[in-house]
Amino acid sequence: MRVTYFGQACTLIEAGGIRILTDPWLTEGAYQGTWFHTHLLAEAGVTPERFPKNIDYLFLSHEHQDHMDVATLKHFRPDIPLLICRFSTSKFHRYLRQIGFTNIRELESGECLDLGNDVKLSIYRTVEYTNDSAILVDHAGTRVFNETDCKLDYKDLERIGSLGIDIGFYMFSGANWYPIMYEYPEDKMVELVRRRRKALLRGLVQRVRLTNPRFAVPAAGPCTVLDPDLLWLNQEERGIFVDPEIAVREIRQANLPSESVYMAATDVWDSCSGFDHRAPASFRAPRQEYIAAASERMAPSIAAAYKAEAPAHPDLPNLLPEFFNALVAEQSSAIRKTINAKLAFSVRGPRGGSWTVDFNAPGPEFVREGISEDWSYKIDVEDKLISPFITGAEPFFEDLLLSLRFKCGRRPDVFNEPLYHFLYEPNPEKLHDWHAHSKNSH
């Protein structure tokens, strides 16, 4: 078995003459130009155009752009066997069909697919409301586990670990906008970031301990932000995106039986010959030095990409209230009560405005103009950035928040999970089933 790493959760697994590619994200500037790889892939000669096309199976863990990159996917043939987990709604499946894939196979969580030549594959589904999944490939007893950035149930991880993993790729970093995009005083922000990083690294060690691979590779999770105005997001004291070498050290310090290995993009592990560190030498430069130099190199293209962004839809001030009125109206009154939020939008730009979505309003109008004084969650964003999510050009609203090109606040300062679920996927049945279940099981 041979596994080549291409950054984030992308691995090319070659075994028994079969080539499986996981979560290919081979471009830069995901999520409205913000997310770059830990090291720029093109500097290792990796681009979608040059990437080998003789892939037998594609696995996509979920719809986030650093795992399902449409610009990369269009370089593969539409009838390539595409493996995904069976989630509770068909939104992901439908989207993949919509972008042209014709041979999609959904696997139940834990189901084993025999690919022939002694190669077997299983997909495991997250415990969370969001879509996400991990993959395990077994070739005649040699096993690679790629957790992607999926939060799995303890028992699933225990079961996977009991099989005997040779090499495991793990999520090790924060990958969202909490607390970094919130309005916190500086000292509180620094403390929240410190605690979050610590918890993330503790969790990594525990998952490695539980799955007990021979080799543990910190892989998915972080982005590198190269926008010169957002470089602070890469700082250890202000950002949740952890340096993979810190994660490697953390695992080593835990004295686990697993050997922790830093793999940079294009490095290879071969079950017979071991590791071949093929990545350019620059990929092993001190992290902040690499980021500063990469940001300088990329600044002109980032500025050009921002400049080329389409302006907001001229009718955005009408479309936004219509969009949220329709979504909230679809929900049952119990779900609206569970969400129980006043979601405020402060939208800047020529098509901007301010609105508050009141989940407690009697309806049918849930959106009113202006920022309600007693808002409970506020999003402050440019009109051109939110516009494609309102018009439907971008189907996954969470991608806006993952862009890190907004500010937000919440009152009180607690996680409103039902509101997050609504923003992630406002499917009325899914929301209803999830929250009915969560109330019963807790």
Next chain:
Amino acid sequence: MPTAKIPIKALPIDKPYAWETDGLKIVLVRTAEGVYAFHDVCPHASWPLSAGTFHDGKLECPGHGWEFRVETGECPDSPTYCLTRVSASMDGQMVRLEWETESVSQETEQRCSQMHERALQARDPRTEPQRSR
């Protein structure tokens, strides 16, 4: 209702401790204020909390970092989650545990439901005090 006794000396201070009987797994936390006990399972992804850490009055799950107040079992960051409590009281130098045989007790279910309602109330702009920012 089943009961058991554990010597207080067996429990480390400010550190989760795993205890098991007849397949029931319990996590105990001994602090300066008292001893707290819960079913040893995180409601998020079923990780054993006894493998986690204790700090600032909270038990932190080892898997994904969810935190729970030991005084109440509630998760301050996400009130939809809370732990299933096991009654723990001091009996001389022993900690007396008492638990219901059903996996989720009526008391816990009711308490979680109340906490959930309280959290909703806290988010309810009609009851929340006005804040200035």
